[in-house]
Amino acid sequence: MKGLLAVARTLHERGVMGINERNAEFNLIYNERARYPLVDDKLLTKEIAIQAGAAVPRLYGVIEIQHQVQKLAAMLAEHTDFVVKPARGSQGDGIVVVVGRSKNSYRLADGVLMDHPQLEFHVSNILSGIFSLGGQTDRAMVEYRVIFDPVFERITYRGVPDIRIIVFLGVPVMAMVRLPTRAAKGKANLHQGAIGSGVNIATGRTLTAVWRNQIVSEHPDTGNPVQDVQIPHWGRLLEIAANSFELTGLGYLGIDIVLDRDLGPLILELNARPGLNIQIANRAGLRSRLDAVLEHRARLVSVAERVAFARERFVAAG
């Protein structure tokens, strides 16, 4: 066991970033307060993404006030599978993924059945704001459920795997794939027990994976190797990520993208305060990569330049 100071020094040398540093040196400096709503409200995000021509999961409907909850059944009538989520939710809270129906109930991603009154209550809860950041009232959105690309089928337990990319001043600096597990109840959230696997920015191949702060090489539920998996459409993914800077005007953000079997990459959401676990998944520190971007800031103008810079610089991890 190393001493705490020694640990702190090693982490610092390897460019690992802590939450205070993220907040003080990046969020507060490169992210304008006024632009936060663009990413905190997923409906707004969707709007600006569509305007900019980026692909997003299709919106089936929005419920804004309690009275409209009655219309939920009609809204869902023509869809057998869909996702209900709070527009201002955080960390994946309040998201219900319906994969099918059986009799009068909805079948959820984790296999549980939910009847219509329960779903209505969930929507009411979303409206009253219990999942939203500051507890303000919220809107519930119903959207297309992503049928994920078969490349992840062998290393996912239910749920939808997504790709998180940290983008600094328009340069994709670090990426990871988040794979749902049984422990995470089908959610792609590292806090809740999903696997995070780092990605080589240059090639789009997965690196080592982390599950509950441990390095793993196989998916705990399916037993298949999670390392060295090639992510399809990688070049396109990097372009979408790089573009998110112009989209939002936020200097430091995380973008979550899913790969749909038929529709290709879709932007799921953006995050102005992306978590720091991505460093563990990549076994690399963010700070050194962010410094590299700052150093060459002047020549990183077009999307192509920024993607090229990222692919050249952020090859692999330690």
Next chain:
Amino acid sequence: MSRRHLYLLSGVLAVLGLAVFLYKVLVLEFPLRPEEKTQTWRVEVRMQFEAKGGPAKLQLNLPRSANNLVIIDQNFVSPGYGLTMGAGRGNQTAVFAIREAQGRQTVYYRVLVNAVRFPDDWSREPVPNLPLPRFEGAEQVAADALVRAARAQSADPETFAAILLRRLKNSASDDEAALLLGQQPPIAKVINVASDLLRIAGTPARPVHGLTLEPERRGAHFVTWLELHNGTRWVSLFPSEKRPVLPQNTLRWWNGRLPLAEITGGTGLSHTVAVSRSYEYALDSALKHGRKLEQKLVEYSLFGLPVQTQSVYRSLLVIPVGIFLLVILRNVIGVKTFGTFMPVLIAIAFRQTELFWGILFFAVVIGIGLSVRFYMEQLKLLLVPRLAAVVVVVILTLAALSILSQKLGFERGLSIGLFPIIILAMTIERMSIVWEERGALESLQQALGSLVVGALCYALMKLALVEHLAFVFPELLLVLLALILLLGRYSGYRLTELRRFRELAR
């Protein structure tokens, strides 16, 4: 750029705070440590009434030096009123009088009391002429029976009085004592009846009212006890089973059945009493040096405020210290808590309940609230009514706990009403959401985190030294402010992150 600005600002604040602090310590000789043993108290009685428009007269009973407490100074603040001192019915009195008064009137009486090592022996004072009480019919029979029974079990006036008092305190609702006392008599009534019975039995006795001086007391209450003459001297009998003697530092105020003050020409007389340790030495020191400026400085400090308000600031000024600790625990250590300032609010509540009971009550309230919240989950209520329902449950729980602890004899339970109710309800709601979304472990972890942070803040805020420094040297809060500003730009690792990222340090 912005960093230099921040350092400059922090530097100026810190230097300013320290300069005033050092000036007060070195030049004005303000004490750095709280006095170990309090010798001097300031008691302030504030009386208010509605004047009817005509002449008004307020008669106030005054305390007297007795036992180990000596009155060293007293003053009256009553603009427009004439003041006459007198003696009536065995007490020193002050009469405030005015020819014409309209509306709400406020009158202050302040007294400075010193504790001395060698008590002033007043117990050999002559016995005044005490009127014999008159009972009639059934009351006469009951009184006789009580006196006879107590006399049979006692040897002298002291034991006689003690037995009589115990008998009256433990009366059932249907015996002869209850006939004299009435239903659920307050302790003052018990004392009155005891003194009547003693007089019937030939022992001079009287009810006495006084104030137990404790370091900080806003809203202090008078206590009543019994004084009787055993043939040679006066003795006091305090109505407590365990310790029938007067508590340490009890200021004897007045005797008899009448209230502290009486008003003619006005209505709605009420009074509040505040006790505080006296900081007269601060003034003394300035006066001793005979410098006008310093005297002004003291007058325009917190010492210039009425005692009641001083007590408020005494508790307010330590809050920044707790908040500073909270900032460190959250941003440097990385403890997870519910709500940003919830732990500090808990800590403030703990000041009233004491730590052990505070934690116990907190756990019970949160536990009950959480179970109710989980039950309500089935009812599918909307958020605001659900939160409101939890608030109601929390308040009922607090009331039930107060009643229960009163019955069990823990006085601490009474102060639980000061718990931040709304904050508790929000905590319960947050906790149940976290419980469902992230699991019980995470939820309990955060609750425990809040509790531990609250307890630590409480421990720090409760230190006599911290309280003393914050109150006597409020300018030190500027130094604290400077430190908080600097922490606002702290971008190093949190202690918990060293653990979280330890894989990366291998």
